[in-house]
Amino acid sequence: MSKDLTPAVKGTRDFYPEEMAFRKWLFGIMRDVSESFGYQEFDGPEIEYLDLYAGKTSEEILSEQAFMTQERDGTKIMLRPEITPTFARMVAQKSRGLLKPVRWYAIGRCWRYEKPQRGRAREFFQWELNILGPESAEADAEILAILATFFQKLGLTPEEVVVRVNDRSYFEQVITENGISADKYMPLLRIVDRKEKISTEEFNADLRAEGLSEEQVVALNRYFDEKDYSQSSWLSRVFTALESYPGVSGYIVYDPTIARGLDYYTRTVFEAWDKTGNLRRALFGGGRFDNLTAAIGGERVPGVGYAVGDMGITEVLEQFGKKPDLSAPVVTLLVSVLSQETLSRSIEVVSYLRSAGVRCELWSDAVSDLGKQLKYANNKKIPYLAIIGEDEISSNTVVIKDMLSGEQSSMELEAVAGFIS
């Protein structure tokens, strides 16, 4: 009957209770932050027809990183690589019926069929948060303020992490002002996206290859070096609003090199980075996507938002020693069972204590000696053990043993919850 154990699929993760406790803690902070800003949780399916992604999600993901399955008739179904297209579909389906602004978030599983490597798995989670409706710089500032609040709640400081913000339409304005044709916008944006990874010489050569004059190359270099957003009325409004959020603006800087690959971003774009640069990639990103719902066939509804992956954040928390200690015992008390005859009273005791809000375990059979139960409580670091024998039943009491000090105290059942809390 026995055979080799089938392993987990490569690039997936098993969440044993210890890992799950961390995941719950992290997701709990995401939920609290979202809801304190008035965002409501939604969720969609984890599978969508391939069509939904075509033309929005990057070609690289669709052609090389897709987990695919299909309908019996051959229609292609994809395990979602991101949540944004599902969000856009759900909004587009009932767009006119939705009260704007729509403030929604989701925390869900996504897949990428890629070679598993450090900090990347084929199965991961994303916290997706968007505000839909307003085409205002104040909405962008709110989104950035939520991210900074998230970092605050995680205990990550502005010395450790940073959100780098740009305005794509400001870049468009700069190239136009320098006499560069508007149809160079996307090709130039792709060069900007690589700027941090290449030398100034390579960058300039790439610009020249796009047909820019020496004067235009100089002008663009000045724009990148000066890091001055005062000519962007949009970014000026974003940063003005951010200054009024207490403790937030320290996390956020203007960076004209931020471009974001995804074509659906229209204006503000941003990326979070760890300041040591050890991760060598953005922690996560987001931006304004004013045409996304229209692009998938719905009404045009402007929006802004982001998607935070759980793995990058976890690495950063580890790197800065900010992962919390979540090793607290699951239950406060183990109710022992001494015999078949005393079982009934042990069950009454554990049921009473549960109804009084005490988390407790009942020993799992009526035939173990007390030594085994003590050992279990010790190994599991359960702080208290309840002992109920014939004597306790006749005197209507319970003996509570403090597992750390070894002290035993006899008391009435009604006194136990108070004693151990």
Add this chain to the structure above:
Amino acid sequence: MSKDLTPAVKGTRDFYPEEMAFRKWLFGIMRDVSESFGYQEFDGPEIEYLDLYAGKTSEEILSEQAFMTQERDGTKIMLRPEITPTFARMVAQKSRGLLKPVRWYAIGRCWRYEKPQRGRAREFFQWELNILGPESAEADAEILAILATFFQKLGLTPEEVVVRVNDRSYFEQVITENGISADKYMPLLRIVDRKEKISTEEFNADLRAEGLSEEQVVALNRYFDEKDYSQSSWLSRVFTALESYPGVSGYIVYDPTIARGLDYYTRTVFEAWDKTGNLRRALFGGGRFDNLTAAIGGERVPGVGYAVGDMGITEVLEQFGKKPDLSAPVVTLLVSVLSQETLSRSIEVVSYLRSAGVRCELWSDAVSDLGKQLKYANNKKIPYLAIIGEDEISSNTVVIKDMLSGEQSSMELEAVAGFIS
């Protein structure tokens, strides 16, 4: 640019915030009940190699209801149809290192590629809960007590739902006592599984077709009619323990016709049903699986548990009018923004109130008139609106409008949280 909207995949569900609020409520009860009994949450991947299911999950599911994808080398990967095999794999992987009893639960998404129909979707959730280690009737009683507590917390009464319990090994004992060969056990169990759906004549004919004598047919009929578990020492211990759990035993009855299809159950098996019978199928089921971890290649660790699907429970709650009203407003207060000049103070007010624990929304731009903001608060049923104009800024106050009564009160910022709570 616009095109037809790509629809959701058939048999999947979109959870808009209203549906999500119900899902969160339901999962919250599952979590609270699990944790009050000392169970810890775990989770595994939602994809597993096909091999993990072969020989455990039913052939019908594997051959006809599997959502499949694959590795580049052709290794078959399945979207999990249930969580139990993943649970068994995770336990088997570190079996000797785990402190027994293992009390774990999970709430996760599962898939079946079936024709969508009422109460069944191709994407659904299961609450999986197991205790691993003890081979004791007391552990089985605990599992049943958890289910009954779950029903209590949902507001479902013993008049509305019932858990029907059987002991497969008692049936084995009965057939052996009546001189029926042990190798008839599985074929007869399959006939028992159909008993409720066929007439007594058909049932008896099926028994005779398995080679049973008239005397044996009569004896088995008596066993089913009498519904007397006193000769099963195992069931006697289960029901004795259940009586000590307050309010629990009313939900649980002995029923010798419960068989459960899955081969991995070894002893106690059970199914939950709605008493009206309107659902025409079990709400969910479970049982004791003492050989599962050994069957997938690990050490033998006995266990008992269940998997509750979210769709059956939801239907039952609807049927009995027990779905809760979750339409409470998401936020207590909308902080309005009157102009670009007052924006900064509005942000300070909303930030202060959030830090004081008040859930509030900030109006999403600095160019809307107050009427639009009032209308939004009204439509979204937000109970209070904060108004901060030039006068409020110079007098360092906030005007709070009660949206129901229309009354406006001016106060200091520090007084707002108390006023609206």
